[in-house]
């Protein structure tokens with residue numbers, strides 16, 4: 001790589017040439033990564049006798065994600081692109097040589113993978129040529145135009161197939177904000193858009209909000225049952241807008257917050273399930289209309305002599321373990337604990353804790369349904385992940401390759417801030433706030449993948465958040 005002095009000494013031409021070479025080298029590395037993760041998938045699929053492609057995709061995505069700390073979703077899309085390249089040797093060669101990068105390879109794969117063989121042979125070389133001289137967005141338009149012209153019926157079929165990928169998802173960004181993202185059939189998307197617009201116009205003319213702000217508020221109003229946008233003009237009886245229905249629901253969300261922060265005696269961050277940290281002031285505002293559950297701090301495992309356990313051990317432990325875990329305990333997984341199920345490291349009978357071993361917190365961990373399945377498969381010896389409890393807090397995962405990853409009880413870091421011993425401390429008071437600046441929403445720069453949904457049928461469920469919830473019955477493992 002260049003050092004700064006070397007770059008500063010270059011002519012403009014030399015600098016552009018260096019940029020081009022660096023981009024090619026990055027593409028070359030991206031191709032190597034795609035081919036490696038695809039090979040991992042191929043091995044897992046073969047080990048499973050090809051009986052269950054979906055499981056193979058899940059296991060490979062989990063392994064790759066943990067190995068290089070990417071999301072399983074990105075890992076699944078990389079596998080998917082690798083699968084597409086199986087049928088497109090010229091594209092594979094152009095990608096592997098660094099001639100086209102990941103974003104362009106993805107466009108070519110998307111456009112050409114499901115075409116009839118003869119059509120593909122015609123289109124692939126032209127796409128690669130176009131890819132080398134156009135940006136990905138234009139390339140996608142060009143490819144779409146060519147493919148639709150050559151294969152109009154197929155394009156209709158593919159559109160219908162695409163509709164099965166409809167999806168709405170949320171991604172936490174920063175400063176208490178989240179991206180609410182979705183892929184809808186065009187007509188459905190327009191229906192939502194028009195409804196939000198209609199609601200945005202139901203306020204009086206003195207409402208200070210911009211249209212984008214009103215649309216955003218309208219979407220939440222649709223979900224919380226008020227169905228109308230409350231006018232924000234603050235003019236009391238002079239407001240001409242209709243009041244929304246008063247049967248607004250309480251928040252459907254869960255927040256973990258320390259007692260000190262809740263009471264205003266501290267400002268430690270709170271944990272919004274499914275999102276991550278939010279500031280204490282926001283947590284206090286939400287708490288005004290919330291229900292509370294008190295989670296006591298435990299430095300030792302509770303014993304079965306405790307009153308609360310005798311009363312209803314399963315409920316008590318279930319609630320507590322979800323609160324202190326916060327998230328699925330698989331490395332890197334972000335599924336909220338409320339959506340997971342409680343796994344026991346040692347089999348025991350929760351309904352009768354007096355029989356056999358007592359139920360202790362250290363034996364329990366929350367896993368999302370997908371990683372619960374992964375752990376069950378490894379407990380049964382079908383795959384070779386291993387888990388080990390290091391103490392009441394830490395759970396160690398060993399991948400089939402022998403890499404070790406430790407996860408901790410994330411929720412407890414929020415509920416009991418003094419246990420967050422890894423957090424950096426400032427030995428001086430916080431400097432006065434810098435002027436507020438606004439940055440564009442985060443994009444994943446490492447993997448600029450345009451489409452985040454795998455197309456290959458065996459990979460379609462390879463995202464933990466997409467696992468269908470099942471009955472959270474901890475007695476029936």
Ligand SMILES: [Zn+2]
Pocket residue numbers: 203204205206207231232233234235239240241
């Ligand atoms: Zn008004």
Ligand SMILES: [Zn+2]
Pocket residue numbers: 328329330333334335367368369370371464
């Ligand atoms: Zn998980």
